[in-house]
Amino acid sequence: MKKISDYWDKKAKQLKQDPAATMGDVCLRELEINSIVRQLKKTDEVLDVGCGNGFTTAICAEKVKSIIGIDFSEEMINQSNQVMNSLKKKLKNIKFRQMDILNLEFEKNSFDAAISERCLINVQSWQNQKKALLQLKKVIKPKGFLLMIEGTTQGLACLNKARKKIGLHEIKKHWHNVLFDKKLFNRFIKRHFKVIDIQSFGSYYFISRIVHPLLVMPKEPRFKAKINQIARKIALEMPAFNDISINNLYILQPKK
Numbered sequence: 001m002k003k004i005s006d007y008w009d010k011k012a013k014q015l016k017q018d019p020a021a022t023m024g025d026v027c028l029r030e031l032e033i034n035s036i037v038r039q040l041k042k043t044d045e046v047l048d049v050g051c052g053n054g055f056t057t058a059i060c061a062e063k064v065k066s067i068i069g070i071d072f073s074e075e076m077i078n079q080s081n082q083v084m085n086s087l088k089k090k091l092k093n094i095k096f097r098q099m100d101i102l103n104l105e106f107e108k109n110s111f112d113a114a115i116s117e118r119c120l121i122n123v124q125s126w127q128n129q130k131k132a133l134l135q136l137k138k139v140i141k142p143k144g145f146l147l148m149i150e151g152t153t154q155g156l157a158c159l160n161k162a163r164k165k166i167g168l169h170e171i172k173k174h175w176h177n178v179l180f181d182k183k184l185f186n187r188f189i190k191r192h193f194k195v196i197d198i199q200s201f202g203s204y205y206f207i208s209r210i211v212h213p214l215l216v217m218p219k220e221p222r223f224k225a226k227i228n229q230i231a232r233k234i235a236l237e238m239p240a241f242n243d244i245s246i247n248n249l250y251i252l253q254p255k256k
């Protein structure tokens, strides 16, 4: 675990408040944030777990009653506090705390919504990921929502299968990610949560991870390329290719 928090401390020191500090693909990040924000209401009290440098947290703060971002990386929380201080429009409804998702220090039923944007895939075993999911279940109100953007091994495998067929190299999983096994994950989720919706970013993955690399081959594709910005626009309006979407938004309601 120390290895993971050290990694994120280092990233925070290097990239500070840059949105790319926690996700190189900034277009995909925008899609993720958009999909989360659409689910939030003005009256919501929200928890953002593994908030990184607070980039998403600050955007969500504009839409909700209050939001608390937590992260176990001290440096990420330092950056989050700086993001907050540098905002032109001062937001009084946002707080950050250093905390481990495996030990959430909040009362039961505290939040209308909890967000996990690629935090759980950083938790280093299925055993601990389940523990984290139960921690989240506990702090969300009975009619509240867990908005979770996380990845599966099956999503990555499907994308790689498609890439292989057309001569593209395999995309390797980052060493610090433990992607969910879809079967185990679905079984566990269905026991503890009601699945309201699952939204994919498949169109974006298709264009950015298949069309774009073929277009620029043998050069490497760039995350900030114009075609990825186009892919983002398309994915907003035309969801498709669900199978190759490594990450998905899961909208879940706790079964209490």
Ligand SMILES: C[S@@+](CC[C@H](N)C(=O)[O-])C[C@H]1O[C@@H](n2cnc3c(N)ncnc32)[C@H](O)[C@@H]1O
Pocket: 004, 005, 008, 022, 023, 049, 050, 051, 052, 053, 056, 070, 071, 072, 073, 076, 099, 100, 101, 102, 116, 117, 118, 119, 122, 123
């Ligand atoms: C991939 S980053 C995502 C950050 C942010 N949610 C975003 O979308 O940019 C994962 C974050 O989760 C944090 N994290 C990983 N394991 C954690 C844990 N056990 N408790 C709290 N935060 C954790 C890391 O420090 C890191 O900031």
